[in-house]
Amino acid sequence: MSAPARSPQELHDTIAGGIGESPLRPDGTLKVRGEFAYSSDLWHEDMLWGATLRSPHPHARIVRLDVSRALAQPGVHAVLTHEDVPGENVYGLKYQDTPALAADLVRYQGEPIAILAADHPEIARQALKEIVVEYDVLEPITDPERAAHDDTLPKLHPDGNLVRHQRIVKGDPAATADVVVSGVYEIGMQDQAFLGPESGLAVPAEDGGVDLYLATQWLHVDQRQTAKALGLPLEKVRLTLSGVGGAFGGREDLSMQIHSCMLALRTGRPVKMSYNRLESFFGHVHRHPAKMYYEHGATRDGKLVYVRARMYFDGGAYASKTPVVVGNGTTLSVGPYDVPNAHIEGWGVYTNNPTCGAMRGLGAVQPTYAYESQMDKLASALDLDPAELRIRNALSEGSTVVTGQVVDFPAPVAELVQRVRDLPLPPEPAGERDIRELPGGASNTTHGEGVVRGVGYGVTIKNISYAEGLDDYSTARVRLEVLGGEAVAMVHTAAAEVGQGLVTLQQQIARTELGLTRVSVHPADTSVGDAGSSSASRQTYVTGGAVRNACRAVAEAVYARLGVPAEGMSLVGGKVVAADGEVVADLAELLGDTAIEETREFHHRPTYPLDPETGQGDAHVQYGFSAHRAVVDVDLDLGLVKVVQLDCAQDVGKAMNPDAVVAQIQGGSAQGLGLAVMEEILVKDGKVRNPSFTDYLIPTILDMPPMRVDVLERPDPHAPYGVRGVGEPPTISATPAIANAIRAATGLELPRVPIRPEHITGV
Amino acid sequence: MRVNVTVNGEHRRADNVWEGESLLYVLRERLGLPGSKNACEQGECGSCTVYLDGVPACACLVAAGQAEGRDVVTVEGLAEGDELDPVQESFVERGAVQCGFCTPGLLVAAHDLIERVPDPSDVEIREALAGNLCRCTGYEKILDAVRDAAAKKAVR
Ligand code: FES
Ligand code: FES
Numbered sequence: 033m034s035a036p037a038r039s040p041q042e043l044h045d046t047i048a049g050g051i052g053e054s055p056l057r058p059d060g061t062l063k064v065r066g067e068f069a070y071s072s073d074l075w076h077e078d079m080l081w082g083a084t085l086r087s088p089h090p091h092a093r094i095v096r097l098d099v100s101r102a103l104a105q106p107g108v109h110a111v112l113t114h115e116d117v118p119g120e121n122v123y124g125l126k127y128q129d130t131p132a133l134a135a136d137l138v139r140y141q142g143e144p145i146a147i148l149a150a151d152h153p154e155i156a157r158q159a160l161k162e163i164v165v166e167y168d169v170l171e172p173i174t175d176p177e178r179a180a181h182d183d184t185l186p187k188l189h190p191d192g193n194l195v196r197h198q199r200i201v202k203g204d205p206a207a208t209a210d211v212v213v214s215g216v217y218e219i220g221m222q223d224q225a226f227l228g229p230e231s232g233l234a235v236p237a238e239d240g241g242v243d244l245y246l247a248t249q250w251l252h253v254d255q256r257q258t259a260k261a262l263g264l265p266l267e268k269v270r271l272t273l274s275g276v277g278g279a280f281g282g283r284e285d286l287s288m289q290i291h292s293c294m295l296a297l298r299t300g301r302p303v304k305m306s307y308n309r310l311e312s313f314f315g316h317v318h319r320h321p322a323k324m325y326y327e328h329g330a331t332r333d334g335k336l337v338y339v340r341a342r343m344y345f346d347g348g349a350y351a352s353k354t355p356v357v358v359g360n361g362t363t364l365s366v367g368p369y370d371v372p373n374a375h376i377e378g379w380g381v382y383t384n385n386p387t388c389g390a391m392r393g394l395g396a397v398q399p400t401y402a403y404e405s406q407m408d409k410l411a412s413a414l415d416l417d418p419a420e421l422r423i424r425n426a427l428s429e430g431s432t433v434v435t436g437q438v439v440d441f442p443a444p445v446a447e448l449v450q451r452v453r454d455l456p457l458p459p460e461p462a463g464e465r466d467i468r469e470l471p472g473g474a475s476n477t478t479h480g481e482g483v484v485r486g487v488g489y490g491v492t493i494k495n496i497s498y499a500e501g502l503d504d505y506s507t508a509r510v511r512l513e514v515l516g517g518e519a520v521a522m523v524h525t526a527a528a529e530v531g532q533g534l535v536t537l538q539q540q541i542a543r544t545e546l547g548l549t550r551v552s553v554h555p556a557d558t559s560v561g562d563a564g565s566s567s568a569s570r571q572t573y574v575t576g577g578a579v580r581n582a583c584r585a586v587a588e589a590v591y592a593r594l595g596v597p598a599e600g601m602s603l604v605g606g607k608v609v610a611a612d613g614e615v616v617a618d619l620a621e622l623l624g625d626t627a628i629e630e631t632r633e634f635h636h637r638p639t640y641p642l643d644p645e646t647g648q649g650d651a652h653v654q655y656g657f658s659a660h661r662a663v664v665d666v667d668l669d670l671g672l673v674k675v676v677q678l679d680c681a682q683d684v685g686k687a688m689n690p691d692a693v694v695a696q697i698q699g700g701s702a703q704g705l706g707l708a709v710m711e712e713i714l715v716k717d718g719k720v721r722n723p724s725f726t727d728y729l730i731p732t733i734l735d736m737p738p739m740r741v742d743v744l745e746r747p748d749p750h751a752p753y754g755v756r757g758v759g760e761p762p763t764i765s766a767t768p769a770i771a772n773a774i775r776a777a778t779g780l781e782l783p784r785v786p787i788r789p790e791h792i793t794g795v
Numbered sequence: 796m797r798v799n800v801t802v803n804g805e806h807r808r809a810d811n812v813w814e815g816e817s818l819l820y821v822l823r824e825r826l827g828l829p830g831s832k833n834a835c836e837q838g839e840c841g842s843c844t845v846y847l848d849g850v851p852a853c854a855c856l857v858a859a860g861q862a863e864g865r866d867v868v869t870v871e872g873l874a875e876g877d878e879l880d881p882v883q884e885s886f887v888e889r890g891a892v893q894c895g896f897c898t899p900g901l902l903v904a905a906h907d908l909i910e911r912v913p914d915p916s917d918v919e920i921r922e923a924l925a926g927n928l929c930r931c932t933g934y935e936k937i938l939d940a941v942r943d944a945a946a947k948k949a950v951r
Contacts, residue, residue, distance in 0.1 A: 060887035063895030064879065064902060066830020066870035072831035227834040227842060227896040277834070277896030278930050300915035309835040391924040468918055531894025531931050544827050564915055689892045698933030725928065734925045791902065 034341035046745040051753060054691035058535050058553065059529070070275035072231035072246035072306040077581040080149040082107055082288070082295045082305035083156035085163050086314055087138040087145055090174075090349075090384040090718025094136055100148060102162035102549035102616075110298045111163065115305040117294065119263030123286060125253065125389070127351040132261045132290045138167070139188055140351035140386055141719050142314025149295040150304050172384035174716035176346035177323060179381035188349065188382045190525040195351050195380040200365070200647030201530035202434050205375030206498070209211065209329025209337035213409040217326065218784040220712035221346075222319040224391050224704075225730050228277015230287040230315050231306035232295035240269025241401055242293045247276040249283045250565035252525045255558050261290045262297065266558075269293065273556040279530035280703070281390030281567055282316040285352050310467060313723035317352050317389030318713055320345040320380070322398035328406045334416050337424045338373035339366045339434075343399065344389075352389030354380035359500055359642065360395025363651055366434050367403045368445040368493035369425040374434045376647070384718040390567055392703060392720040393494065393507060393764040400492045401785055404768030408488070408775060418489055418772070419453045419765040422446075427493070430668035435608040436648040439655070442746035444683050448659040449491055452681040455740050458663055460485070470663055471672035473734055482669040485676070486777025490704075490769030496757035497570040497636055504570065504653075505635040507561030508578035509554075510586050512619070519606050519619035521546050521586070524554035527563035527575040532759060533692040536573050538579050547603035548619075561631065569656060571759025572688060577634030577752035585630035593622065637750055656749055658682035658761035660701065660769035666777040669791025673709050675735070675770055681742040683758030694741045697762040701739060704766025706731045708774075712786050800862045802826060803872030809859070818862045819843045819854035820884045822858045822869060830870040830899050834928070841927030844900035850909045872901035873906060881910070881947040882906045882940075891940035893931035902928045909948055 049055030050774050062068040065741055099111040104548050114133040122128045134143050141545050146163050150156035174733055180192040187193060208212050210486040211223045232246030248254050251271045259269040276283070288305040295303040324343040330336050343361055346355035360376040391397075411418040426445035432438050458627060461480075467473070498504035509524040523538045535553045556563070590608060591598045600611030642649040662693040663677040680697050686695045703711075710729040713720040722728045747754025767785060774792070798821060800811050820847070822828045828856045832842035836855040843854040845945050846868035846895040854867075869950065873880040885891070900926060908915055908923040915923065920941050929937065 054890075057892060062890050063898050064870075064883035064886050064890050065874055066828070066899045068895060069829070070832070070896060073823070073834055075827075144942075145853075152813065154815055215871075225930055226894070227840065227928065228833070228894065229833065277832070278894040280930070291903060306833070308833075309837060309839075466918065468922070474922075530942070533893070570927070622838070645798055695890050695893060695932060695936055698935045699931045700933075702933035703930075723836045724837060725836060730928055730930060732925045732928060733921045733937065736934045739933065739935055 033042060049540060051540050051688055054338065054689050057533060058539060059535055065624050068275050070228050070277050070701050071245065072229055073327065074233040074245050074304060075275055076235060076302035078232060079302040079304050080151060080299060081153045081156050082147060082292050082303045083160055084144050084148050084291060085146040085160045087134065087141060087143045088166055089169050090141040091170040091172040092138045093170065094134060094138060094165060095168050095612050095640050096164065096166040097166040101164065102148060102159045104423055105155065105162060107151040108159045109275055110295055111144045111146060112294055112298060117261055119261045120126045121261065121412045123257040123261055124350065125285060125352055128354045130350040138682055140384055142320055144291065146204060147291045147376060149297060149299050151531045167624060174383055174718050176344045176381045176383055180344060180379040181381050182657055195347050195354040195382060198358050198362045198642065198647055199645065200362050200374060200376040200434055200435065203373035205373060207338040207373040207553055210332045211413050212327060212329045212713040213326040213406060213413050215406060215409060215783055217324045217405055219322050219398050219401055220786055221388065221715060222323040222391060222707050222711050223313065223713050224280035224282030225318065226278030226280055226282055229312050230308045232288055232292055233279040233302055233304045234292035234302050237304045238310040239268060239281065241270065243270045243272065244289060244293055245272045245274045247283060249279045249528050249530060249567055251528065251556060251558050253284060253565065254289050254563040257286055257292055258289045262293055262737050271558045273528055273543065276528060276530040279566065280392045281394060284390040284565060284567060285317050287315045288791040296592065308443055309669065309725055312722050313720060317387045319389040319391035320347060320357050322400065324398060324402040326402050328410050330414065334414050334421050334424050336369055338369045340375045341365050343378045345378065345636050346385055347380050348382055348385045348387035352386045352387055353394060353480040360495060361399050361619050362647060363435050364493055364495065365399045367400060368427045368491055368657055370431050371426055371434060376434065385715050386713065386720060387499060392700065393760045396492060396494045396764050397767065399511065400764045401768045401771065404490045404772065408772045410706065411470050419449050422449045422491055433644065434650055437593040437650045440619045440655065441748040443655065443657060444744060445657050448657055448681040448683060449489065451742050452659045452661045452679055454681045455742065458677045471667040471674035472670060478667060478669060482666050483667050483689060484777045485665050488769050488772025488775040489659065490765040490767065492657065492761055494656045494761045494764055496654040496656050497573060499567050499639050500651045501636060502563055504574060505633050506563040506575040506578040507631060508575065508582040508757060509560050509629065509631040510579065510582040511627055512546065512586050512623065514623050516618045517620060518550060519548060519623060520550040521548055521551050522554055524560050525563045525575055525578065525581055526558060527571050528556060528566040529567050532566065532696065533689060534575065534690065537572055537576060537688055537727065542574055546587065547582060547755045548604055560635065572755055573751055573756050574634055578632055578757060579776060580752050581632035582630050583774050585627050585632050588696050589628045589630060590622065630675045654734050654751060654756060656761040657755050658765045660765045662773040664770060664773040664777055666774055666792060668778065668792065671792035672772055673787065675705055677736045677737050678705065678766060679740040680762055681744065682761055683744040683746050683749045684758050685751060685754060686745055686754040687743055688753065689757060690743065693743055693758050697741050698739055700762035701766040702731050702736050703733065704763045705770060707785055708767045708770035709786050796860060798863055801866045802828065803868055805897050812859050813928055816859040817855050818857040818859055821859045822854060824948050828869055829875040832896050832899055834896060842897055842900040842903060844927065846901040846903060852903055873902060880906060881951065882909065882921050882944040885944035885947065889936050889943055891932060891936040897927060899927040901929065901937060906946065913949060914945055933941040
């Protein structure tokens with residue numbers, strides 16, 4: 033069967049500009065014309081619509097499952113349950129613990145039970161109602177702290193309810209100090225809320241395999257898990273990336289991949305699945321809610337002596353990225369600060385709450401909110417300026433972090449705090465104010481009588497790329513040939529463009545390395561080697577490195593063909609140029625009607641697992657740092673908050689595309705703002721109470737204040753081009769900056785985010 | 796049922812439309828115009844914004860039957876042939892497009908704002924676009940793009 037009629041286009045659009053410049057996106061014109069094919073836009077003649085039946089209960093036993101009535105509905109072509117999973121009915125990113133379709137036990141509300149394919153989405157929806165499921169409803173486990181310690185609770189998985197426990201001990205864990213502050217902090221469940229729904233089109237192939245066109249963050253990990261469930265060899269499950277409407281971690285786990293392929297293989301017809309917003313809230317993992325107990329000890333002159341912390345991460349029904357959240361959470365638990373002594377413990381657990389997994393800032397968002405709250409508490413106990421306290425304790429190159437790893441690359445933490453502090457503050461409000469600029473905006477009922485202003489800081493450290501000993505790599509294929517009399521390059525990787533601008537960057541690198549003007553990007557698919565995930569702020573680093581390596585291999589092949597030594601040669605403006613500037617050959621002439629194609633991998637330097645007892649080890653390859661300063665107005669009577677200004681300073685190593693870097697920082701900051709004051713999936717007794725954009729609020733253009741962004745470039749000598757991952761840090765430091773600003777304005781403790789009006793008014 | 800509607804200046808007809816289908820579904824799945832996006836289908840995000848008889852509306856909230864005989868302009872209708880509307884041009888040039896899923900709806904809303912208010916203030920831009928969610932950009936570059944588009948239109 034042929035590819036879908038609406039398929040992702042090759043990105044031929046020629047943009048100018050190499051590394052360090054800010055060329056426009058090659059997919060920008062398609063996107064503004066409405067012609068860019070997102071996964072929910074795919075269409076195939078003769079296609080069916082898939083739909084999923086999900087459990088209404090967070091914890092239940094399935095006693096009876098009968099699909100016969102649904103299957104008898106006109107227009108319904110297949111109804112499948114766990115019995116129809118051709119291969120192994122289990123998948124997972126870290127642990128293989130998630131059924132493709134629930135067999136006997138249901139562990140969360142929304143867990144998939146059955147799937148079907150029909151002629152029209154409405155027929156599919158109606159037919160779902162004809163599936164009979166009888167449940168034996170069980171008491172849900174919802175308290176993560178209990179799940180970690182109470183062995184009398186029912187076991188949700190064979191090994192119990194603990195996913196991972198990690199301890200980190202540095203120096204003297206029982207050290208004492210002059211000044212001690214402690215607090216208990218909680219963070220609610222945040223959602224990625226990407227706009228493009230989970231969707232894709234599975235097309236059965238003549239070889240008995242299947243072609244899946246979809247939105248994802250990591251094609252190869254989807255391919256491996258899907259093939260296993262389908263009982264097919266990898267090469268028979270081919271994945272192609274279609275347009276992705278945002279991801280932010282929420283597309284790391286499978287959603288409709290196995291289901292759509294099962295339906296396509298069973299019916300012999302292309303099957304499209306596209307979740308609506310309600311289903312999307314159940315169909316992807318969320319950010320781990322956490323409860324954290326922190327104690328900081330410091331000398332009278334404001335030097336940290338120790339940090340002790342215990343943190344609980346609620347992983348929900350399945351493990352997903354919980355092991356990584358515990359690893360990141362504990363290893364980053366003291367923040368970008370020099371702390372001689374520490375005793376940290378982190379637990380990640382199974383409960384019957386919604387499954388939590390990857391979201392931007394993975395595992396660092398939670399502790400950063402806690403330790404940055406503590407830093408302000410400590411500053412106030414010491415009567416020190418909060419920014420000054422942070423500067424005094426800032427990590428720098430050569431510092432030893434809590435895992436014993438030495439920071440062997442620039443770490444300009446003090447400078448970031450200094451810089452964000454030095455940015456101009458917005459003018460103090462004076463006289464009659466435009467009501468639209470007050471907390472609550474035009475719907476406000478006061479005229480700003482009870483409005484107070486506060487300023488707060490948030491600083492973070494985030495590991496870049498995969499950690500703890502994983503061989504993290506990417507692959508790129510670069511082809512050089514002559515088209516229309518001109519030498520052009522085509523870059524082919526499996527790396528997912530999810531909106532961050534990787535397609536632009538791949539072109540920039542190839543243009544710079546090969547001295548060309550025309551470069552195109554092949555659609556990402558599994559016919560080229562693994563690129564790893566578009567997450568952990570790693571793609572510019574790792575796929576950028578792979579594209580660089582492949583380009584350099586192509587250049588060397590050019591020199592070899594010419595029979596000249598590579599030494600001193602370069603490719604400039606479509607010509608081979610010697611060290612003295614002499615043009616040795618014209619690329620187009622040299623190539624003629626032949627092509628040069630090279631495929632290369634890039635592996636970053638190795639990392640190592642943590643010692644299970646002490647948590648010591650060189651677990652991370654690189655860190656990113658950012659600092660925010662927030663200015664807020666708070667209406668004390670109504671409990672409403674208006675973020676007036678949100679500024680950020682971040683070190684990016686090398687700004688490969690400066691405009692895109694700023695855009696990442698602005699977008700990430702908006703998500704951090706959301707977590708600070710509005711975003712939370714409300715879960716009660718394991719049930720989600722607000723699975724819609726009506727009730728799950730994400731920041732609008734009215735909620736986002738103007739932002740100043742100050743980008744530092746301190747190259748990392750170990751990274752390609754000196755880059756440092758950019759995507760995550762701003763999300764992480766924005767939240768505590770805003771929380772601290774609200775505390776500064778109100779004098780309240782505010783130990784939980786999101787901060788709601790009732791937390792401020794106390795009613 | 797059968798629905799007749801003028802879309803981007805052309806008369807279009809959709810047959811066998813179900814009662815419950817929205818204008819958004821008809822545009823995307825029956826008329827081959829997937830430019831308007833399906834992010835929430837609840838009238839909350841603005842991704843599906845189209846002009847309906849010259850007024851911006853969420854296509855997901857309009858029943859297909861309600862569109863009978865009316866005039867619809869989608870994002871696909873903003874450009875004139877190869878020539879992008881200044882709003883489209885500015886969104887690309889100012890980096891206001893990341894994943895781009897919110898973009899079609901924002902373009903229609905911004906286009907409408909500039910038609911009504913040729914030189915909008917920041918507060919006016921924010922108010923006009925408050926019904927369009929974007930999860931990627933943090934909106935700063937969208938503001939830049941709208942300011943820029945207004946300036947461009949003033950010159951043309
Ligand atoms: S899709 Fe219509 S408003 Fe969200
Ligand atoms: S650019 Fe992705 S939602 Fe706006």
